[in-house]
Amino acid sequence: MCPFCNPTILECVFLESQNFLAIYNIAPVLPGHALVIPRDHITSFIDLNRQQRAEFLDITTHAVRILLKAFNTDAFDMSVQEKPEAGQTIEHLHLHIVPRVKGDLPDPGDWYPLIHKSDQMVMDDKSLKRLSKKDLQIIVKKLRDVAASPELRE
Numbered sequence: 001m002c003p004f005c006n007p008t009i010l011e012c013v014f015l016e017s018q019n020f021l022a023i024y025n026i027a028p029v030l031p032g033h034a035l036v037i038p039r040d041h042i043t044s045f046i047d048l049n050r051q052q053r054a055e056f057l058d059i060t061t062h063a064v065r066i067l068l069k070a071f072n073t074d075a076f077d078m079s080v081q082e083k084p085e086a087g088q089t090i091e092h093l094h095l096h097i098v099p100r101v102k103g104d105l106p107d108p109g110d111w112y113p114l115i116h117k118s119d120q121m122v123m124d125d126k127s128l129k130r131l132s133k134k135d136l137q138i139i140v141k142k143l144r145d146v147a148a149s150p151e152l153r154e
């Protein structure tokens with residue numbers, strides 16, 4: 001089953017809109033690593049219609065603000081992989097957001113290979129590097145609390 005269509009994904013949701021969810025990554029490459037996904041199994045970024053594109057950008061911006069505040073930084077990376085040739089391993093559109101802090105990796109560009117590995121961990125239930133259910137709950141609750149603060153709304 002597609003991991004992003006599995007109902008258990010709802011435990012990771014810290015922000016939602018009509019057609020999209022912002023979720024904490026069960027296998028974060030760095031603290032704060034989150035994903036924005038469509039609720040429906042949409043594979044391609046370029047298949048989004050005009051209304052969905054606007055909504056996608058809107059919830060992504062809101063999610064970035066929440067993550068930056070929760071993880072106390074103003075730096076972040078973002079990425080979408082489309083098609084296997086580009087490194088897409090989960091066939092459900094997902095945009096990675098990774099908050100960054102000075103010195104978090106030996107080189108600032110080192111985050112990218114980790115993203116690819118992270119998708120494989122999401123696919124592999126037996127991987128040991130996934131967050132525990134308890135740690136996930138703590139982070140998601142914190143992000144939901146930040147999301148509820150009024151100054152982040154617009």
Ligand SMILES: [Zn+2]
Pocket residue numbers: 002003004005040041042091092
């Ligand atoms: Zn899916």
